[in-house]
Amino acid sequence: MAILQKGISVLSDSPHIEEPVVAPQINIVKNGEVLCPKDRMLHIEDVIKEYPTSEGSKIVLDNVDLRVAAGEFVALVGPSGCGKSTLLRLILGQEEATSGNIYLDGERIGHPDERRGIVYQKYTLFPNLSVLDNILLGYRWGLSFTEWRRQKQDIRARAIDYLKIANLEEHKDKYPHQLSGGQQQRAAVLQALIKDPKILMMDEPFGALDPGSRERMQVFLLEQWERTGKTIFFVTHDLEEAVFLATRVIVLSQHYTDGRDVPLRGARVVCDITTGKRGVAASTKSKLDPKFAQTIEHIRDRGFQPSHLYHVTQFDLSHPDSFHTVSPEELEGTK
Amino acid sequence: MEKPYLFGIHAEPPEALVWVYRALPFVIVLMAYSMLSMTYLAENPGGKLFPSFTMMGMRLWDLAFSFDARTQTYxxxxxxxxxxxxxxxxxxxxxxxxxxxxxxxxxxxxxxxxxxxxxxxxxxxxxxxxxxxxxxxxxxxxxxxxxxxxxxxxxxxxxxxxxxxxxxxxxxxxxxxxxxxxxxxxxxxxxxxxxxxxxxxxxxxxxxxxxxxxxxxxxxxxxxxxxxxxxxxxxxxxxxxxxxxxxxxxxxxxxxxxxxxxxxxxxxxxxxx
Missing domain, CATH: 1.10.3720.10 (MetI-like)
Known part of the structure; x- marks a missing residue:
């Protein structure tokens, strides 16, 4: 494949050296261009996540590098247990990376805040609030009590309009448990979008839905994406869903080799490709294209085959925003 | 299928009987007390230890509805x-x-x-x-x-x-x-x-x-x-x-x-x- 090694160009220090508290001087160069955290909406470099275990610690994410441009629909896939949701929680600020840096719009990310929206698979809405009140939260918490009282009627009307988008208007006074799974997820997507986050994170949001409502949700999500132009970071284990929805598919996997002599590797980005389409119409059409199945096959080959490993220098990082840093010891033994 | 009225994990008594079951322990205790009280009062006329229901009723009426002069209350x-x-x-x-x-x-x-x-x-x-x-x-x-x-x-x-x-x-x-x-x-x-x-x-x-x-x-x-x-x-x-x-x-x-x-x-x- 011609794209091999396209993304590799730099050697950073060994990833195991502790990062200073201040953002370090970034001098990652890709094809002669200096990469800066401000270049893209989301910039992740050298991220390592270890969890303590009874026998020491287990590395889940091993030197993850990633850049995501604004407006992109990114799907993150990978074998089960590879750390997809861990990476999502790191970006969200729900957990902290052991080392490495994550920037959102050039700023270091911190605890969860309004810059990032989230839709989970479970616990999508607050059970004690009606659908309308759930939708209103984003407005309500942003306003002081007096301001809220003054604008309440206006905002309510706007929220009800909003619910029409998701055909939830007639259900506005119901509690979440009275809605179907698909309706709950639609409300959750709206709830998150109302806050106008820089990036919308989604953690297997449609994983618990039946195939029919799942497909409807996918189309709904694409419509919302087209309407708002949001950057979406979508974690799923379903390759078909990923290729159907996303403009860019990132494969996180522990199935690869490098020069290090370790029995278990933490996952890193082994494949990062563009699907070459945007929008609902294009997505619907793409399903019929033979390339659709080929892309899925390619992804499966790249990250899901423990028997067929790619070396760290052979990853398919063909997406233009893709980059990765490789330490000397990872390269050892490279031909 | 056999569904016994009372015994076993498949018991399924008819609705009326359910109420009988529910009331049974209360009735048994009340009857036992009543018998105890009658025997006791037969042997100790005027005894205070196991009063009859009538005595309790009268005393309760007293406590609830007669004005207590000392405390000025009911x-x-x-x-x-x-x-x-x-x-x-x-x-x-x-x-x-x-x-x-x-x-x-x-x-x-x-x-x-x-x-x-x-x-x-x-x-x-x-x-x-x-x-x-x-x-x-x-x-x-x-x-x-x-x-x-x-x-x-x-x-x-x-x-x-x-x-x-x-x-x-x-x-x-x-x-x-x-x-x-x-x-x-x-x-x-x-x-x-x-x-x-x-x-x-x-x-x-x-x-x-x-x-x-x-x-x-x-x-x-x-x-x-x-x-x-x-x-x-x-x-x-x-x-x-x-x-x-x-x-x-x-x-x-x-x-x-x-x-x-x-x-x-x-x-x-x-x-x-």
């Missing part, structure tokens, strides 16, 4: 009012403070480090043993009873609320932060409304200890109240008065328990199962 109602006031005060204060302590301990690590070991330790004190101290500290008025009830329930409720807040899914808290909730907003606008139904449950489960504390403290030092009356009547071996009082207290406890159940269902319709 005893049963005055006692009930006083006791319920103390009971309600102690329980309400305990619930309010227990809720605050529990929720804050669960959400703020700083609070947790400082308070959890202390709360866990003192919740093991049998509070009745503190009564002498309480009497010295706040006197023998209403405050002593309120304090004892308060101490009896507050730590239990705090620990219960701590557990239920800790069990809230972290996802909801993270989500609230992404929707713009401040740290305090998280406590009072997100978490508190979600655990309120559980507070009702916690209060309900601590009703037993609250009644215990009330009756005990009234029996030891008081001038009125249900517990005081029972201990006073004991001095005169007035079983015909004591037994109706005990039944009356049981009835009150039962009513309060179910009032809480229905209040919870009415106030928090979103709380299913």
């Amino acid at each position: 005893l049963l109602w005055a006692d009930t009012y006083t006791s319920l006031f103390r009971f309600g005060m102690g329980l309400a204060l305990g619930a309010a403070l227990g809720l605050l302590i529990g929720v804050n301990m669960a959400l703020f690590p700083g609070m947790r480090y400082m308070l959890l070991p202390f709360v866990t330790a003192v919740s093991n004190i049998p509070t009745l043993a503190l009564l002498p101290l309480i009497l010295l500290a706040v006197g023998i008025g209403d405050m002593a009873k309120v304090t004892l009830i308060f101490l009896g329930v507050v730590f239990y409720i705090a620990r219960d609320m701590y557990t239920s807040v800790s069990e809230l899914p972290e996802e909801l808290l993270v989500k609230a932060r992404t929707l713009g909730a401040s740290q305090l907003g998280l406590v009072y606008r997100v978490v508190l409304p979600m655990v309120m139904p559980r507070l009702f449950e916690a209060v309900r489960l601590s009703l037993g200890i609250a009644w215990w504390s009330l009756i005990a403290s009234e029996g030891i030092a008081a001038t009125e109240g249900l517990g005081y009356r029972i201990f006073l009547m004991r001095r005169y071996l007035d079983m015909a008065g004591i037994i109706p009082y005990v039944v009356w207290i049981t009835l009150l406890a039962f009513t309060i328990n179910y009032a809480l159940v229905y209040a919870q269902r009415y106030l928090y319709p979103w709380k299913q199962e």
Whole structure:
């Protein structure tokens, strides 16, 4: 494949050296261009996540590098247990990376805040609030009590309009448990979008839905994406869903080799490709294209085959925003 | 399929029989007492130990509807009012403070480090043993009873609320932060409304200890109240008065328990199962 090694160009220090508290001087160069955290909406470099275990610690994410441009629909896939949701929680600020840096719009990310929206698979809405009140939260918490009282009627009307988008208007006074799974997820997507986050994170949001409502949700999500132009970071284990929805598919996997002599590797980005389409119409059409199945096959080959490993220098990082840093010891033994 | 009326795991009695089963233990106890009382009274005419139902009824009528010249009240109602006031005060204060302590301990690590070991330790004190101290500290008025009830329930409720807040899914808290909730907003606008139904449950489960504390403290030092009356009547071996009082207290406890159940269902319709 011609794209091999396209993304590799730099050697950073060994990833195991502790990062200073201040953002370090970034001098990652890709094809002669200096990469800066401000270049893209989301910039992740050298991220390592270890969890303590009874026998020491287990590395889940091993030197993850990633850049995501604004407006992109990114799907993150990978074998089960590879750390997809861990990476999502790191970006969200729900957990902290052991080392490495994550920037959102050039700023270091911190605890969860309004810059990032989230839709989970479970616990999508607050059970004690009606659908309308759930939708209103984003407005309500942003306003002081007096301001809220003054604008309440206006905002309510706007929220009800909003619910029409998701055909939830007639259900506005119901509690979440009275809605179907698909309706709950639609409300959750709206709830998150109302806050106008820089990036919308989604953690297997449609994983618990039946195939029919799942497909409807996918189309709904694409419509919302087209309407708002949001950057979406979508974690799923379903390759078909990923290729159907996303403009860019990132494969996180522990199935690869490098020069290090370790029995278990933490996952890193082994494949990062563009699907070459945007929008609902294009997505619907793409399903019929033979390339659709080929892309899925390619992804499966790249990250899901423990028997067929790619070396760290052979990853398919063909997406233009893709980059990765490789330490000397990872390269050892490279031909 | 064979469905026996009473025995075995497949038992399925007809509806009418179900009510008979439910009433049976009550009937047996009442009949046993009745026989005991009749035998006793036959051997000891005028005895006070096992009064007949008629005697109890007459005595109850007396307590409830004849004006007591010494205290200038109708005893049963005055006692009930006083006791319920103390009971309600102690329980309400305990619930309010227990809720605050529990929720804050669960959400703020700083609070947790400082308070959890202390709360866990003192919740093991049998509070009745503190009564002498309480009497010295706040006197023998209403405050002593309120304090004892308060101490009896507050730590239990705090620990219960701590557990239920800790069990809230972290996802909801993270989500609230992404929707713009401040740290305090998280406590009072997100978490508190979600655990309120559980507070009702916690209060309900601590009703037993609250009644215990009330009756005990009234029996030891008081001038009125249900517990005081029972201990006073004991001095005169007035079983015909004591037994109706005990039944009356049981009835009150039962009513309060179910009032809480229905209040919870009415106030928090979103709380299913």
